[in-house]
Amino acid sequence: MRRIIGALAAVGAITAGVVATNSIASAGDQYASYVALGDSFSSASGVPNQVSLNCTRSDNNYPSLVAKELKPSSLTDVTCGGATTVDMTGLQLPTMNPPQFGALKPDTELVTVGIGGNDVPFAGVVMTCGSMGAFQPVGSPCKDHYTRGGTDRLAADIHKVGPKVGAVLDGIHQRSPRAKVLLVGYPALMPESGSGCWPAIPISAGDAPYLRDATKLLNTVLAQQAAAHGATYVDVYTSSIGHDLCALPGVKWVEGLLPTSPSAPIHPNLQGTQNQARQVLAALHR
Template sequence: MRPTSQPSSPPPGTRAARAAVTSAAALAVLAVTTTAASAGPTAETADAVRYVALGDSFSSGPGVPEQTDALCGRSSANYPTLVARALGATSFTDVTCAGATTSHLTGPQETVPPQLDALRPDTTLVTLGIGGNDLDLPGVITRCVLLGYVAPYGSPCKQSYTLFGTDEIGSRINATAPRIEAVLKEIHARSPQARVLLVGYPVLFPDDGTACRETVALAQGDFPWLRDKEKHLNTMLAQRAAAHGARYVDAYGPSIGHDVCKPAGVRWIEPEDTAEAVGFHPNAAGHRGTADAILASLTR
């Protein structure tokens, strides 16, 4: 997703497998921990994994040190890099890019080529993290923060998106579902040997619905509403993965307790632009958490 910061005034927008894993590789993955994710390649997988990473800013890692591609906000510590390193991938192509939507997988994103062009017939592992920008989740959060400044109680943002009994965000999520399906079909067509992992979004706001207005200026009632909308998005992604030959990787469950309301050193999501990541995006610890979830998925 496009980087989104908590503003003091209206914030500007920011740019920023079916894998051929042998039994020995599976044992190597079982041994991987967060520490191992930062270690060197394993010999067991070095001749097996040809990995392509696709996705938006929750995959690319804008603001996470060290940045390797300013245009796409790509980090050397993002979860694709950690997964590739842990598996000792023979080849690794990371084309994740901040601001990407499903349309940027098959078409260009300004000067950035279509992400699916990175796929090859012999690709064995694909991770895909996409969907948030299709429903403009950064814009939703921005609106909610602005409304929270004006009306700190109740749920003004929810009300603004549910006028006249509609559910605008729910409709956007439902409209994104066939786009996810089309992308998954195209990945399978281009890389028929690949194990495809569709990666969900980590927890943003407290899973228990509590508010932290001292950290994020949302109205109290909009904290649980935004939590529910993210869960709806992740549920849709899980359903599309199950229906179209991909494995869904739950990044939400393992990240509970590391939401934006937690203090530095505990949180995996930054509440504003910091030296760790851009606002409302995973920091290095968040990427390690998602990498661990992916590696665990490869052993099942």
């Protein structure tokens, strides 16, 4: 979802001590080959150190952290900011990145994929709600916009993502029939209760619960697709409650429009990627 804000936060070096203080328990399973697919919530846009500027990919994204614990013989990480389900099998424009499915092999043993948000597209929803709420602290202009006429168009768009993600999971199984496949959900963006934190996040009071519930709906759709297409759903939302955009610096795991920790705006910071990794490892351990 890197399209929310074009400019990324400045990228700096990160010390090993920071990672050491946030250790992640090992899943205990061994996988010889690991392929990571997904969008900017998987590539960790803006989080140091950015090792692919083209894809805004960090060497501290959750695939890298998971690989540090599992120690597979190989990690092929093709996560890329802005990716949609179409980019699994087609060139990702405008960067001309090759199809992410090209990384899958018949002997791949582990695949993680985080996809679907850009298919809504959720970035556009946040921009729409933010522009409508910038001068309107109360009310629900964004919800009113999407539900005008009695139909919730945003909810309908989210439901349409389901079959697309299901096709992605089927495509993974076809190309890597031996692989354990994990579908990684999205973290909490808005507070679990209350009316948000206008004006720091310019979402009107009535729209904060609407966006919160939209994120939950997207995760529900993803979980349903995982269950129907032979994948394990990784819930990162529940563990991230209380670490949303409105939390204080050092507590938040998703940065706001003006990041206080290196990250792209409205994206996980290092603490967020560490939580994603913990949840992936926990899912593998179950």
